[in-house]
Amino acid sequence: xxxxxxxxxxxxxxxxxxxxxxxxxxxxxxxxxxxxxxxxxxxxxxxxxxxxxxxxxxxxxxxxxxxxxxxxxxxxxxxxxxxxxxxxxxxxxxxxxxxxxxxxxxxxxxxxxxxxxxxxxxxxxxxxxxxxxxxxxxxxxxxxxxxxxxxxxxxxxxxxxxxxxxxxxxxxxxxxxxxxxxxxxxxxxxxxxxxxxxxxxxxxxxxxxxxxxxxxxxxxxxxxxxxxxxxxxxxxxxxxxxxxxxxxxxxxxxxxxxxxxxxxxxxxxxxxxxxxxxxxxxxxxxxxxxxxxxxxxxxxxxxxxxxxxxxxxxxxxxxxxxxxxxxxxxxxxxxxxxxxxxxxxxxxxxxxxxxxxxxxxxxxxxxxxxxxxxxxxxxxxxxxxxxxxxxxxxxxxxxxxxxxxxxxxxxxxxxxxxxxxxxxxxxxxxxxxxxxxxxxxxxxxxxxxxxxxxxxxxxxxxxxxxxxxxxxxxxxxxxxxxxxxxxxxxxxxxxxxxxxxxxxxxxxxxxxxxxxxxxxxxxxxxxxxxxxxxxxxxxxxxxxxxxxxxxxxxxxxxxxxxxxxxxxxxxxxxxxxxxxxxxxxxxxxxxxxxxxxxxxxxxxxxxxxxxxxxxxxxxxxxxxxxxxxxxxxxxxxxxxxxxxxxxxxxxxxxxxxx
RNA sequence: GCCGCUGUGGCUUAGCUUGGUAAAGCGGCUGAUUCGUAAUCAGCAGAUCAUGGGUUCGAAUCCCAUCAGCGGCUCCA
Numbered sequence: 001x002x003x004x005x006x007x008x009x010x011x012x013x014x015x016x017x018x019x020x021x022x023x024x025x026x027x028x029x030x031x032x033x034x035x036x037x038x039x040x041x042x043x044x045x046x047x048x049x050x051x052x053x054x055x056x057x058x059x060x061x062x063x064x065x066x067x068x069x070x071x072x073x074x075x076x077x078x079x080x081x082x083x084x085x086x087x088x089x090x091x092x093x094x095x096x097x098x099x100x101x102x103x104x105x106x107x108x109x110x111x112x113x114x115x116x117x118x119x120x121x122x123x124x125x126x127x128x129x130x131x132x133x134x135x136x137x138x139x140x141x142x143x144x145x146x147x148x149x150x151x152x153x154x155x156x157x158x159x160x161x162x163x164x165x166x167x168x169x170x171x172x173x174x175x176x177x178x179x180x181x182x183x184x185x186x187x188x189x190x191x192x193x194x195x196x197x198x199x200x201x202x203x204x205x206x207x208x209x210x211x212x213x214x215x216x217x218x219x220x221x222x223x224x225x226x227x228x229x230x231x232x233x234x235x236x237x238x239x240x241x242x243x244x245x246x247x248x249x250x251x252x253x254x255x256x257x258x259x260x261x262x263x264x265x266x267x268x269x270x271x272x273x274x275x276x277x278x279x280x281x282x283x284x285x286x287x288x289x290x291x292x293x294x295x296x297x298x299x300x301x302x303x304x305x306x307x308x309x310x311x312x313x314x315x316x317x318x319x320x321x322x323x324x325x326x327x328x329x330x331x332x333x334x335x336x337x338x339x340x341x342x343x344x345x346x347x348x349x350x351x352x353x354x355x356x357x358x359x360x361x362x363x364x365x366x367x368x369x370x371x372x373x374x375x376x377x378x379x380x381x382x383x384x385x386x387x388x389x390x391x392x393x394x395x396x397x398x399x400x401x402x403x404x405x406x407x408x409x410x411x412x413x414x415x416x417x418x419x420x421x422x423x424x425x426x427x428x429x430x431x432x433x434x435x436x437x438x439x440x441x442x443x444x445x446x447x448x449x450x451x452x453x454x455x456x457x458x459x460x461x462x463x464x465x466x467x468x469x470x471x472x473x474x475x476x477x478x479x480x481x482x483x484x485x486x487x488x489x490x491x492x493x494x495x496x497x498x499x500x501x502x503x504x505x506x507x508x509x510x511x512x513x514x515x516x517x518x519x520x521x522x523x524x525x526x527x528x529x530x531x532x533x534x535x536x537x538x539x540x541x542x543x544x545x546x547x548x549x550x551x552x553x554x555x556x557x558x559x560x561x562x563x564x565x566x567x568x569x570x571x572x573x574x575x576x577x578x579x580x581x582x583x584x585x586x587x588x589x590x591x592x593x594x595x596x597x598x599x600x601x602x603x604x605x606x607x608x609x610x611x612x613x614x615x616x617x618x619x620x621x622x623x624x625x626x627x628x629x630x631x632x633x634x635x636x637x638x639x640x641x642x643x644x645x646x647x648x649x650x651x652x653x654x655x656x657x658x
Numbered sequence: 659g660c661c662g663c664u665g666u667g668g669c670u671u672a673g674c675u676u677g678g679u680a681a682a683g684c685g686g687c688u689g690a691u692u693c694g695u696a697a698u699c700a701g702c703a704g705a706u707c708a709u710g711g712g713u714u715c716g717a718a719u720c721c722c723a724u725c726a727g728c729g730g731c732u733c734c735a
Contacts, residue, residue, distance in 0.1 A: 078735080240727090240728055241728090244728085369660085369730080369731075372728085372729095553693065579691085580697090581694095581697080583694085588696090588697090620695085
């Protein structure tokens, strides 16, 4: 078998400098590099048949609905957004590349086949159709050309002469001046996701495994919503997410138009909430033996190990050019921690070895349409812990511990029982560990969604997530743990066992709370749901930016209020000293969801007792400052405390929003 | 990424259909008021009507492009 029987070229063009005479069309230098993805296959035959139109389908005559060609060079083509600047140049470049290949394999037949999978930076459909048509026209002078229609779902069969595609796949980048070869960069994981076939089941605490469609959801409405969301992934929504309005009105966070979308600004109150949640998660994993580390936010795109991992992760990343080198922004702490692990000397006595980082930030360039408020961001804060275990049995034991830890974390955060569980694993893992999985379901004591794969497409063999279901029936993953069986090898991480042998650890990935911003989103959505049902929306007291608001009736009571504030150590107290009526200030405190509101006038100054309104119970009690302080301190016992993040006097506060 | 909707002082909106250079409430400032549990009174300042083009004697209003937010769709050529 000879190589050139199957010529497979994945080419990425960069536009060459235009002759002087053409430059004027583009208003001067506009040489940002034009690309088009091209996959050329010399085939015995290629045949296709259109199945269904997509929304971007071109209008075609019936003669184009199916077609075939024997002994042809098939060109799979993706026109990219960069090509829009100069479609004609793109056509010329592509034509010459196809000519070169066709001459090489000595064929005079060319099949042009639009193929979107080749790129994630596609051009507008109209441009693509235009380029394809012109390409057909250009090539038809010298070749017999056919073109498959654009924008249709098509079935196709191709017989490639010789070698398997995967082994010959390569990318050629034609630079502005010189040509250089590059490895294919289409993420392996993105491809895997396409191939992965999922089997959906419900597993009950009794150990019953039922196909998802036969399960009786009547007593599990949230699980039903979750399953619908996972399987169908579509849902009609009639309003904007409630938390978006709340995050602004409560002066927590807002969009930042000066940045990329999905990069938020956090006001003092939101920043305080974030820090408290971050403190809490770090404290909690520290109690479970994790040590905190810090790693860089950007990594070399061409680092051999990282590159392979990058390919394995189904996320799109930000990239940064700096001084001729290319970097990508991390989407988790895996990179930094695994590289650190690799250089460490680790004994079996050190296992399980846990490292955690509060990644501020992790970056994922999610699609525009996916970004909403605090639910899905492009820059987010995520606790990321990795645990090195001696082997799979050890990993499974740790997995169970961390599963329980995650449940406790969500309960402490204020999301007790507000989530649905998904456990996902390969068939092999299931047959070997059936009991273990049933046990996990018993621990949460409610039915969970099971996703089963026939073979392993990802780096993990099992993972679970706790998913929050919001008022619009959207599911978002919070806590998650995965057992990774691939990266110890990839990163060359090893430990020394009792016998002095070097072994590969099994690695757990864990985010105990999920993204911190997403926790805030879930808390706001939950509060909104409660208020819709006629309840009082609240935040957990330990997370409330102000825990106690003092309202002096007149100016002469301010001094006394300051004394009260002073008494309440380790409680976030502020004083509304603005020149407004008591009624108005009460109302303002209510709109801020402040858990304890105290009015201070002559009566309080004389008696020494305070009139305290408890928001959660909508009732008033008489207490001394010490009693109130003790009440709040015991309520937040065990949770982190930080001092107030704004001036104590409201008259001194600037307005951030509204 | 694609489609649709939206974009008016710091905030929320009116005006846009039927072009004639902006209106209100909140917030801010000033003054009066020192007040007892869900909005005290008066005055003042504050807007190149998202950005860039176009049509027109004249554009917040009509057209095009861009950006952003929201909703939907989508990894599909």
